[in-house]
Amino acid sequence: MIIPAISLLIAVDGPAASGKGTIARALAAHYELPHMDTGLLYRAVAVSLLRFGGDPGSEFEAVRAVAGLCQIGPEDPELRTELAGSIASRISAYPGVRAALVERQREFAAQDGGAVLDGRDIGTVIAPHASAKLYVTAAPEVRAQRRVAELLERGTPAHYEDVLIDIRGRDARDKGRAEAPLVRAEGADVLDTSTLAVGEAIKRAIELIEARIAAS
């Protein structure tokens, strides 16, 4: 009897501070799969651009910054700053930047056994064939509150109103761009975490994935 190799590819997409990263990490731990936070790739391009003094308004310079990715480790503290996030949100709209990052994400998604990837276009562009797709969302006000708490915990001063404006701006950019806009992928299950505690959101995400596995 031939036992087919079991491969589980999970795509998790959603807007800023929706809880997608926490859920993706928990799913990876639960199913013992490798995890890629694809937002970090865009943040790393932003940091690389900042370090060589490039202009975020120039697609040419942003694409050039991709070459500097190998010099930025995943634990680099600059990756998590608000500045890196906001420049990432701008340069991620450039088709040239997205094209330069596609292959490494697809390779990660193609590994034996499967993987969990989270971002904005995993279920639509990177892995439309994923075994299960989640679209994690929450009300902008709730996401702003979460982001403020996260920043304060890291010792970064943060004001709710400013953060809310930033979140709304990022949503508009991510959803409105021509290339790979943030949208619920075909076949994705929506998980609204507005009123869910972290543990509840993770439990619900696992239930949704299990239902997809059972149906396939």
Ligand code: CDP
């Ligand atoms: O969670 P947060 O929005 O702060 O940031 P992130 O997930 O680290 O992503 C940073 C930026 O990269 C986002 O604002 C998106 O515009 C962009 N991004 C993207 O375009 N495509 C992805 N697959 C992941 C992130």
